[in-house]
Amino acid sequence: MLSLLLAFPLLSAALALLFPRRARDIALAGALALCALAALSLWSFSLATKGFQLLERIAWARLGSVEIAYHVGVDGISYPMVLLTALLTLVAVLVSRREIHTGEAGHYALLMALCSCVIGVFVSLDLVLLFACWEAVLVAMFFLILRWGASNRAYAAMKFLVYTGIASAALFISLVVIAMATGSVDIAAMDLSHLSPALRTAIFALLLFACLVKMPIAPFHTWLPDAHVQAPTAGSVMLAGVLLKMGAYLLLRLGVGLLGDVVAQWRVFLFALGCASAIYGAFVCLAQSDLKRMIAYSSVHHMGFVLAGIAIGSSLGVTGAAFEMASHGIIAALLFALAGLVHERTGTFDMDALRGLAQRMPRTAWLLALASFAAMGLPGMTGFVGEFMILVAGFARFGPLALLMVPAVLLAGAYVVRMLSRVVFGTGTLRASEGGASPLPFGLLAAATLLVGIMPGLLIGIIAASTLT
Numbered sequence: 069m070l071s072l073l074l075a076f077p078l079l080s081a082a083l084a085l086l087f088p089r090r091a092r093d094i095a096l097a098g099a100l101a102l103c104a105l106a107a108l109s110l111w112s113f114s115l116a117t118k119g120f121q122l123l124e125r126i127a128w129a130r131l132g133s134v135e136i137a138y139h140v141g142v143d144g145i146s147y148p149m150v151l152l153t154a155l156l157t158l159v160a161v162l163v164s165r166r167e168i169h170t171g172e173a174g175h176y177a178l179l180m181a182l183c184s185c186v187i188g189v190f191v192s193l194d195l196v197l198l199f200a201c202w203e204a205v206l207v208a209m210f211f212l213i214l215r216w217g218a219s220n221r222a223y224a225a226m227k228f229l230v231y232t233g234i235a236s237a238a239l240f241i242s243l244v245v246i247a248m249a250t251g252s253v254d255i256a257a258m259d260l261s262h263l264s265p266a267l268r269t270a271i272f273a274l275l276l277f278a279c280l281v282k283m284p285i286a287p288f289h290t291w292l293p294d295a296h297v298q299a300p301t302a303g304s305v306m307l308a309g310v311l312l313k314m315g316a317y318l319l320l321r322l323g324v325g326l327l328g329d330v331v332a333q334w335r336v337f338l339f340a341l342g343c344a345s346a347i348y349g350a351f352v353c354l355a356q357s358d359l360k361r362m363i364a365y366s367s368v369h370h371m372g373f374v375l376a377g378i379a380i381g382s383s384l385g386v387t388g389a390a391f392e393m394a395s396h397g398i399i400a401a402l403l404f405a406l407a408g409l410v411h412e413r414t415g416t417f418d419m420d421a422l423r424g425l426a427q428r429m430p431r432t433a434w435l436l437a438l439a440s441f442a443a444m445g446l447p448g449m450t451g452f453v454g455e456f457m458i459l460v461a462g463f464a465r466f467g468p469l470a471l472l473m474v475p476a477v478l479l480a481g482a483y484v485v486r487m488l489s490r491v492v493f494g495t496g497t498l499r500a501s502e503g504g505a506s507p508l509p510f511g512l513l514a515a516a517t518l519l520v521g522i523m524p525g526l527l528i529g530i531i532a533a534s535t536l537t
Contacts, residue, residue: 069109070122070140070191073150076102077157077184081177088173092165095176099158102183106154115529119143120193120256133251139194141256144534145320146190148394148527149313153190155512156309156401157183160302162509163405167301167412168216175216179302182208186310190317195243195253202239205311206232209295209303217298224298231291235281239318242274260326272330275322276338282315283371286345296364297417301408304360308367308400313393316374324378324386324536331381336469338379339462343472346372350479354486359410359417362487363403366443369480370396376473377458380465383537388457390531395442395450395520402439402513406432409510413500419487424496431502433492435510442517444484445477449521453528 080098084091113121120141129136142150160179168175185208188201206229214225247253249263260268281288292312296304323331331338349369356362370392377389409432410425411417426433442449445456455477462470520527531537 069105069112070142071124072105073102073109073154073187074140074184074191076105077180077187081180081184084173084177084180091173091176092161095161095180096158096165098180099154099161099183102154103158106151109150113142113147113530113533115533118533119535121147121533123193123256125193134247134253136196136253137194138197139254139256140191140197141193142191143536144531145390145536146317147533148390148530149190149310149317149397150187152313152394152397153183153186153310155516156305156397159401159405159509159513160305162506163305163408164300164302166505167408171215175212175300175302178208178212179306182212182306186306186314189314193255195247195255198255199236199240199243202314203236205314206236209299209307209311212303213295213299216300217303219298220294221298224294227291228295231281231288235278235288238274239278242271242278245271245274255321255326258326268327268330269333272323272327272334275318275327276334279315279319279323280341280375282318283312283375284315284368285341285371285375286348286368289345289349289368292367293361293364296367296404297358297360301404304364304404304408305401308364308404309397312367312371313397316371316378316389316393319375319378320386320390320536324381328381331379335379335381336466339376339466339469340472342372342375342377342379343476344372345375346370346473346476347479348372350476350483353483354479357419359419359422359487359491360404360407361417362419362483363400363407366403366480366483367396367400369476370400370443372476373455373458373473376462377454380458380461382461382465384457385461385465386534387528387531387537388454388461390534390537391457391524391527392454394527395454398513398516398520399439399442399451402435402510402517403443405509405513406436406439409505410436410500412505413503414498416498419490421498422491422496423494424492425500426492428496428498428500429502431507435514437488437492438514439517440484440488442521444480447521448518450517450524452521453524 185204192198
């Protein structure tokens with residue numbers, strides 16, 4: 069099943085290049101097939117089993133004593149990310165149909181290849197396969213920004229490549245050290261307990277740096293706003309929805325999973341850094357006048373909560389972090405998809421110029437309000453559950469120190485209310501209409517926002533099938 073989930077997007081990418089005139093339809097068919105396969109895989113995933121499932125392993129090379137294999141599997145941490153990637157790929161294809169009109173074959177081929185590589189990161193249980201997919205994701209996103217981005221796309225694409233490339237170098241060194249020290253690249257069977265404390269700390273420091281850049285956490289976040297603002301809407305959907313989660317996932321899988329004692333030693337520092345990033349991201353959101361840039365900085369805010377949950381380290385904290393990863397993926401994708409539609413209809417992201425959006429684009433305005441309320445953690449929506457679990461776990465672990473999270477929660481409400489008051493309400497002068505935009509991508513994400521918020525047990529049940537919770 070996992071091989072099919074990896075192969076279908078790659079097949080769609082190849083067919084899009086072979087039949088460029090039908091690239092849009094091929095990508096849509098591939099994305100629909102991917103979602104269907106992801107839904108079917110639910111029947112094979114056991115909620116009662118902790119650990120990796122749907123395992124496949126084929127050895128294909130040996131370097132000295134190290135055997136390299138095509139080894140894939142999922143557990144409660146990675147499986148929600150696979151499902152989310154499938155959903156957001158469909159959304160990205162749908163929003164591209166109204167936005168991309170040049171080089172369609174290349175765009176859809178890169179988008180589907182990006183999807184396959186992202187899934188590869190989440191299902192890889194071999195360090196070599198994981199790093200290969202990690203790097204391929206960066207290359208695909210670089211070209212999506214460079215070729216189909218906005219006017220300053222070359223600068224944003226290069227900045228994205230430099231920052232994430234440096235992070236990848238740190239990750240590569242840490243993985244090589246792990247392989248040399250253990251004689252294995254098999255994540256499922258790996259044991260680092262026999263390594264010296266100094267070596268384990270050095271490995272974790274390199275891994276942590278790579279993950280903090282990727283998530284991103286302040287002060288390693290400055291590549292993100294430019295990448296988001298310049299990227300096409302589909303690129304922003306995938307970048308915020310799943311690419312940022314790769315860093316958090318790796319910190320859970322290799323950090324908490326293999327170096328849990330080192331994470332425990334750094335716990336207070338990581339928790340404080342996560343809270344500081346969440347507060348900083350919210351403050352910067354308050355200062356923005358560009359809608360898309362504000363949404364970009366909100367990712368810094370939310371990923372700060374994810375880092376705080378990982379740092380807490382308890383079952384509730386890890387579950388909250390994993391829930392927040394999936395929740396933010398849905399919310400951020402909806403916000404960026406709506407921002408893309410607003411820009412297409414009005415030609416601007418300036419919040420003051422967009423004033424009175426509810427009068428001209430009422431459905432879009434109320435969907436923007438729904439997504440914004442979810443982002444601020446309104447009860448009944450998906451954004452509330454993960455943050456609430458992290459808050460409760462934080463007070464249980466750190467006591468009064470967990471009060472650091474409270475300003476981040478309050479500031480989220482402040483920047484959301486400020487944005488809605490400037491964009492949705494009032495009277496504006498721009499002429500715009502909702503036109504004939506397909507409601508499907510927005511409806512799918514809005515439904516997911518409400519469904520997971522009202523019935524969080526659906527996602528928590530999957531996350532609980534992890535050895536980390």
